[in-house]
Amino acid sequence: MIRSIRNASRGLVRELGFLEPTLAGTDLAPSAVHALIEIEAHPAITAGMLCTLLSLEKSSVSRLVRKLVDAGEVKEESSNGDGRTKCLSLTAKGQGTVAAIHAFATSQVAAALSRLQVTDREAVLAGLRTYTNALHAGRTDTGRIDRPAVTIESGYRSGMIGRSTEMHAAFYRRVGFGAYFEAQVAAGLAAFVQRLDKPVNGLWSAVESGRIVGSVAIDGEDLGAGLAHLRWFIVDEGQRGGGTGRRLLSEALSFCDRTGFTETHLWTFKGLDAARHLYEANGFALVDEQPGRQWGEEVTEQRFVRKAA
Incomplete structure (x- = not known):
């Protein structure tokens, strides 16, 4: 079972393109793509919050944010006048990049789902959610995952x-x-x-x-x-x-x-x-x-x- 899951996980990573230097039809690294998506999804997000969401070290996120700012994808603004805390948001260029990422990913997933029966699609969703939650619980030591009702x-x-x-x-x-x-x-x-x-x-x-x-x-x-x-x-x-x-x-x-x-x-x-x-x-x-x-x-x-x- 463990070997089969590992084999399937490696296959999924390859099929989604995570072994390529860029991801989702962009010229950005996978970590940058994920950062842009989280910044769009969480208005006024900070670098510290991004560390938690991406499960990355503070230094890694700091370098990542700096590259995105320099590339014109993200802008930093002081939070309520507090210069020590910077809130991140997408620029107009960044919004266009994220829209393209969503379009690419939606097309990729839709093409795969079109080859599955309805019940198999539901099984994929349930399985991915459960396995992701179990991995998170193992990493954060939060105990067993309760099954969906x-x-x-x-x-x-x-x-x-x-x-x-x-x-x-x-x-x-x-x-x-x-x-x-x-x-x-x-x-x-x-x-x-x-x-x-x-x-x-x-x-x-x-x-x-x-x-x-x-x-x-x-x-x-x-x-x-x-x-x-x-x-x-x-x-x-x-x-x-x-x-x-x-x-x-x-x-x-x-x-x-x-x-x-x-x-x-x-x-x-x-x-x-x-x-x-x-x-x-x-x-x-x-x-x-x-x-x-x-x-x-x-x-x-x-x-x-x-x-x-």
Whole structure:
């Protein structure tokens, strides 16, 4: 994991152009580009504040500011008549340079994002934020980084079919499920979302920083009157053990209780002990177990049933 992250980090640095002597289509060094952006973003910023934002030594920032002033990009003004404190701001030339930097960077990022699915774009943003915060915490010794809050959202969400299918495929390939299984999940879920207007059907997503990290559905039609079918219950690998699965299942079962189902059924297979423990903790009991191949590979299929209280 560590080696892979380091390799990815080096690749990112190269692709963004940080190994070049200049950056973002300018004739400026990377540190100067970052300084101009921070000066634009923070009116009346001082050199001391710039040191903190850029994580650079005072002497380095002093030389950097002097070069930008000499180049006509930045101007220094006394703060409220105090000659000892200088506030930095962009000159007209500096404003033009920063506008060009933003245009270059926006074009660069937009071109990369255009090659990604919407859910992948959200994953990139969440991952970069989390990793950057973790690096900062490590450098400043501020402790562990709290994960972004996970919300449970009801109903169809854009990208949900593909994302749920992706999570299922990633989890179940460890037991040999392949293309047939993935196609069955995608087709079944795609058909189901067309029936969400029926009051006996429900769908929930766990969402972290705009990215779907879990799903579950209650199909109130396919087993007959009064029977609920719990389907497509999956949680992303990074969420397992953190309570997201319990929250999703709780939402689904609360819906079953409100709707008045007499029983809730689910099908799984032998060997998924953590999932079985969760089911049994929520009132499900194993009622049937036999060999089957409904997912393309032979496994010991299990049916659990939860009866209404």
